[in-house]
Amino acid sequence: MFSSPDLLASRLIFVGLVIEAIEMLALRGAFADGGVFSRSNIGILTAGTRWQMRIGATFGGPGLIGAAMGVQLAAAIVALVQGLGTPSGIAAALVCLATCGYLRSRRQIGGSGAEQLTFIVLVTFGLVMLAGGTPAARRIGDVFVAALLLLAYFASGASKAVAPIWRGGALAGVFSTECYGLVGLGRLLARHPWMDRLLCWSLIVWECLFPLVLIAPKPVIVASFAIGVVFHVSCAFVMGLNRFFWAFCGCYPSVWVTAMLLR
């Protein structure tokens, strides 16, 4: 991702940042008094926490959130077009780091794993630039992002593997919710539990084995990435998890770079 900034795949996380900016612009009213993310609500939530957890937590209302997300929208588009290899692309990514950090602190709740991964990637990029932004520093950043992604998939797979609910088929239940579900699909899986178990076990096996891409032959790496793309696109369509594809698949170039370094 950082070592190969010209690749289009290395810019996918910025699509997620564009979407985040659009979504937060639509929700900026929730940051006003009386809203879910009002200063008073976030003030209550962070009241007993340490000073560093409260940085920016109650700073700014819908106007500032709107401005920050407008800036993020523009910066993410610049980074998307320019990549992380040009001065303007680098500057745009660092602007996204600042706006994302502000949003995370100001909102505190309602975030997703995709947002978290995206923010960590941006912080990583910031540290890489702080270390000089050399090719070696970029490779170190890529290795870290790859290691985190492998940890994410493995932890997700392993925690499902040890959960009886998942081993017996959990998706019919998940799909019967309005938030994450598709009623028809939920009912189909409820009628055919073997399909539910098959899907759950396929997910568990793929997630647990994903770290092996580091030592696998190139065709296997590509196949694993392809399964990941299908999985995240399915999660977007079926469950409405629209930003996971951009965050997780956006890190695949780092995994590729790391796998090639190990050869």
Add this chain to the structure above:
Amino acid sequence: MDRIGEAAISAIFVVWWAVSALNQFHSGAWTHRLRGHVPFGLIPLWTFFAPNPARTDTRIVWRAEQAEGGWSGWREIYFGYAPVWRRWIVNPEMTFNKAVNDLVNSVARVRPETSERGILLVSSYLTLLSLVEAEAATDRPEAVQFAVVRTAIGAEARDFSIVFLSEPHAAGGTLAHVQQS
């Protein structure tokens, strides 16, 4: 100079990754204290829907006690869900629903044996109450009460269960000494 920087970020990344890996065990119990010092959620927990996947939707319902006496019917703080045709690309409603889930899960983690009324001092409980008060403000109620309801679409009809019922609270912040009806 570059070498020093590269060594420094390498050290940071090794420690960061190790702490992140530790955080995946026992729902982050081993790193709980450390996470209280690290802002921006930089120590991730990536068990995603495990071990207990979301099999219900979480809803907040509330009612108000009017000045003339008597409680209103229950009403829902409804953020809505994105339609299927667009939620795969833009889904701002998810943020609202996730926020409510975060608050409710935080309330649910409070152990009742800690203190019978200790929950009244929990920040997530107070935030939920603040949300309800803001929603009820136009009614100018004497008191408000809220409940957390979980719903799921079953094979035949919608299943629901009440998982939490708050005390009645005087609107404006002090506890109400009213009879539950």
